[in-house]
Amino acid sequence: MxxxxxxxxxxxxxxxxxxxxxxxxxxxxxxxxxxxxxxxxxxxxxxxVATPGFFVWVQNGEVRLMAEVVSESRVGYVDLEELAEFDVNLMERLKLIVVCKDNNASIDRDGRYFPKSQESVELYKMLMKTAKWK
The missing domain is CATH 3.30.70 (Alpha-Beta Plaits)
Structure with a gap:
């Protein structure tokens, strides 16, 4: 591997x-x-990975941003796009960087692409600042 x-x-x-x-x-x-x-x-x-705190999930032609939910331990991951609206350009840029640049656009059998660069982590932080929670 x-x-x-x-x-x-x-x-x-x-x-x-x-x-x-x-x-x-x-x-x-x-x-x-x-x-x-x-x-x-x-x-x-x-x-x-740069962080296990979020990943891009590619499933059935959809590309979604998933984030870790933590209490005392990880509860699971949630689809952030169901919970908030974000800057569209930043969102698309983050997804593109994580899948294509960080993971060389290689096919992941589970469709989960974790960030592997500090650039992705910083872009994620910027994106979170644009959140308009539903």
Whole structure:
């Protein structure tokens, strides 16, 4: 798998990571993909991201901006465009940068494209300032 990193841990560490995967992802700036266990060791496959806090979701020809909802842990992701109106040009620019520039327009089987550049994170912050909440 190209674009992914491998992180070797022992099984005790893996247990802690699995119980706290949301916090671990934010701390490491990765998305957990899978873990392979061999004996008393595990190899985690993760995708480096600028932040796991938002992603662009491409599904059935629609391109939507999804954001993380956090309480004490991640509750899930919500479609921001259902909750607010945003500057259209900034929104389109962010989606384009995340899918085409950050992810090289490669096809993601789940349709989830996470930001991989600080440019995307800064553009997301600018976009949030334009929100007109419904």
């Amino acid at each position: 190209s674009g992914y990193i491998k992180i070797k841990v022992d099984l005790d560490e893996l247990g802690v990571i699995i119980r706290n995967v949301d916090s671990w992802e934010r701390f490491m700036n990765v998305k957990f993909i899978e873990a392979d266990i061999t004996g008393n060791k595990a190899t985690i496959t993760a995708m480096p």
